[in-house]
Structures are given as C-alpha cells and as structure tokens.
Amino acid sequence: EADIYQTPRYLVIGTGKKITLECSQTMGHDKMYWYQQDPGMELHLIHYSYGVNSTEKGDLSSESTVSRIRTEHFPLTLESARPSHTSQYLCASSQDKPQEKLFFGSGTQLSVL
Amino acid sequence: AQSVTQLDSQVPVFEEAPVELRCNYSSSVSVYLFWYVQYPNQGLQLLLKYLSGSTLVKGINGFEAEFNKSQTSFHLRKPSVHISDTAEYFCAVSAMPSGGSYIPTFGRGTSLIVHP
Numbered sequence: 425e426a427d428i429y430q431t432p433r434y435l436v437i438g439t440g441k442k443i444t445l446e447c448s449q450t451m452g453h454d455k456m457y458w459y460q461q462d463p464g465m466e467l468h469l470i471h472y473s474y475g476v477n478s479t480e481k482g483d484l485s486s487e488s489t490v491s492r493i494r495t496e497h498f499p500l501t502l503e504s505a506r507p508s509h510t511s512q513y514l515c516a517s518s519q520d521k522p523q524e525k526l527f528f529g530s531g532t533q534l535s536v537l
Numbered sequence: 538a539q540s541v542t543q544l545d546s547q548v549p550v551f552e553e554a555p556v557e558l559r560c561n562y563s564s565s566v567s568v569y570l571f572w573y574v575q576y577p578n579q580g581l582q583l584l585l586k587y588l589s590g591s592t593l594v595k596g597i598n599g600f601e602a603e604f605n606k607s608q609t610s611f612h613l614r615k616p617s618v619h620i621s622d623t624a625e626y627f628c629a630v631s632a633m634p635s636g637g638s639y640i641p642t643f644g645r646g647t648s649l650i651v652h653p
Contacts, residue, residue, distance in 0.1 A: 428580075464546055464645060464646070466642075466645045482640075514580060516580075521639070522631040522632070523569050523631070526573075526581070526583075526641060528580030528582070529580050531580055
C-alpha cells in the first residue's frame with residue numbers, strides 16, 4: 425500500500441559532509457512531514473509542509489533544512505553533518521485532514537562518524 | 538498543546554496471552570486518536586483510529602482500542618497475541634489548536650515482545 429519512498433535506507437558519513445535525504449510520494453498528498461526517531465523516544469516532528477513552497481519547522485529544533493518545489497518531493501538537507509545528527513529519519517505524507525492517517529516511508533538510518 | 542504518554546516502554550508476553558498497551562493523552566480540544574505499528578526495519582502503518590461515535594474501535598490483525606474521554610485514555614488490546622505481533626506500537630493524537638492546524642503528535646512507543 426505504501427507509495428512513499430525514502431533513500432538511502434542507510435547512510436554512514438563523516439563529520440562535516442553535506443547530505444540530502446530523499447523522500448517522494450505518488451499519492452498527491454499536500455501534507456508531508458519529517459520525523460526524527462531515536463530508540464525509546466517520541467517521534468519528534470522536525471519539519472512539515474502544507475504544499476508546494478510551504479515549509480515549517482516542527483517542535484524539535486533541527487539544523488536541517490527542507491524544500492518543497494514539487495508536490496511529490498520533500499528532501500531534507502544537512503549542510504554539515506555532526507555525530508549528534510545520528511538518528512533514524514522518517515518521512516510521511518497525508519491528506520490535509522486531521523482524521524486522515526499518515527503514510528510513512530521505511531526511514532533513513534543516518535550514522536555520522 | 539497536545540501530548541501523548543505511553544506508560545510502558547516494553548511489554549513482554551507469551552504467545553496466545555492477552556495484551557494491553559496503554560496510552561494517555563492531554564489536549565484542550567477535541568481529538569482524533571490513532572495507533573500505529575512499526576515492524577522491524579519498516580515504516581509505521583496504521584492499526585486503527587478513533588474519530589467519533591462508538592468508543593470501541595476495531596483495527597487490523599485482531600487489535601481493538603477503547604476511547605475513554607473521562608480518563609483521556611486510548612488503550613490498545615488484543616485477546617490473543619501471535620509471535621508476528623512483535624513490533625513497536627505508537628499512539629498518536631491529532632487535534633486542532635485554536636487558530637492552528639492539525640499536526641499529529643506521537644508517543645514514545647511501546648515495544649511488544651511476544652515469547653513462544
């Protein structure tokens with residue numbers, strides 16, 4: 425059922441590198457989200473978007489940035505990766521109604537050495 | 538602001554035993570409530586949701602949950618678990634703050650471990 429894709433699935437990178445985590449969905453959803461997931465912790469919202477050219481920061485402060493130039497694409501960029509950025513990043517999308525479920529990608533496990 | 542508390546970080550249980558995963562929420566407005574499941578190395582997928590009406594909600598894989606407004610709870614239950622139910626379970630709430638928009642808030646998850 426899932427029509428939302430994240431790449432890469434795993435990424436190991438050195439400190440200071442610039443990285444982009446890709447997220448695409450084919451469902452035409454207006455709303456897209458990035459969550460950060462650490463073991464035993466809440467899923468923390470770091471960015472979301474209502475549609476093209478609309479992006480907002482979430483409740484967890486993050487040094488990452490996002491863009492939404494096309495409806496289906498919502499990439500997340502870290503200009504200079506640090507070990508504190510090591511985490512699982514989950515992308516999701518939904519229709520713009522609160523009762524609608526979120527569709528999640530399989531996640532990107534990022535490790536910064 | 539809204540928040541979700543999942544009281545148990547880990548719930549071990551034997552196969553075919555019943556299980557309950559607890560979830561409490563806080564919100565100053567009406568809410569929609571969700572349970573998601575995350576199998577190893579996969580994204581989250583919806584188990585069930587409460588929007589309105591009957592407080593007992595049935596979902597996939599034999600799970601059900603009961604909305605209790607007075608106790609602000611939405612506990613997840615299954616009468617007989619299988620090994621394949623071993624996964625991480627997340628409770629989530631979606632509400633509209635005054636003048637704002639719906640952004641889902643998730644709990645920290647409960648790891649259900651089913652032993653043979």
